[in-house]
Amino acid sequence: MKNLLVFVGLVFSAIILILIGGCTGYNRLVKLDQSVQSAWAQVQNNYQRRADLVPNLVKTVSGAANFERTVLNEVIDARSRVGQIQMPNAPDDPEKIKQFERTQNQLSSALSRLLVVVERYPELKANENFRDLQAQLEGTENRIAVARRDFNEAVRAYNTAIKSVPWVFIAGALGFHPKPYFEAVQGSEKPPEVNFDFQPKR
Numbered sequence: 001m002k003n004l005l006v007f008v009g010l011v012f013s014a015i016i017l018i019l020i021g022g023c024t025g026y027n028r029l030v031k032l033d034q035s036v037q038s039a040w041a042q043v044q045n046n047y048q049r050r051a052d053l054v055p056n057l058v059k060t061v062s063g064a065a066n067f068e069r070t071v072l073n074e075v076i077d078a079r080s081r082v083g084q085i086q087m088p089n090a091p092d093d094p095e096k097i098k099q100f101e102r103t104q105n106q107l108s109s110a111l112s113r114l115l116v117v118v119e120r121y122p123e124l125k126a127n128e129n130f131r132d133l134q135a136q137l138e139g140t141e142n143r144i145a146v147a148r149r150d151f152n153e154a155v156r157a158y159n160t161a162i163k164s165v166p167w168v169f170i171a172g173a174l175g176f177h178p179k180p181y182f183e184a185v186q187g188s189e190k191p192p193e194v195n196f197d198f199q200p201k202r
Helices: 002-062 069-084 092-119 129-162
Strands: none
Touching: 002 069, 002 092, 002 129, 069 092, 092 129
């Protein structure tokens, strides 16, 4: 009888330890998932900050005499497409994050073309409002690069945890699925150059 009680006590203790360990591990996964969501929110905040600069940039640039409407329209259209992408939570589907990236990259390209064209308009380069927008845009591009890096770090920690034993066997059943990374595009190791000191050839 005494041996049976000892055995039952050991089994009960083992179950309690497993439950405590399971709860602790589960809470860790929740915390890592929340870190990914928080990092994703920062990514979106910084991209939104850039999108919010576009109307003022367009308004300032469109005030220049004979400014090329095609370039402005590209920026306006790209900004409109950015506004249509709604992803409040960090995506589990790699295709969704690729779509988000493609749309943001289209706006980046349109802004780059706009900034190149501005070189032909010395009055714009001398405009104080434009110079302020230039500085804000440059700072925002740097923030975007940092936010993307932080997001990838949070995803790496989360993905490593759910692919480690014992969670690799049950993470999916508990609702924890791998999250995709931002993939670097060629030349993305440095932020876009926003430099208005260039003197165009005559």
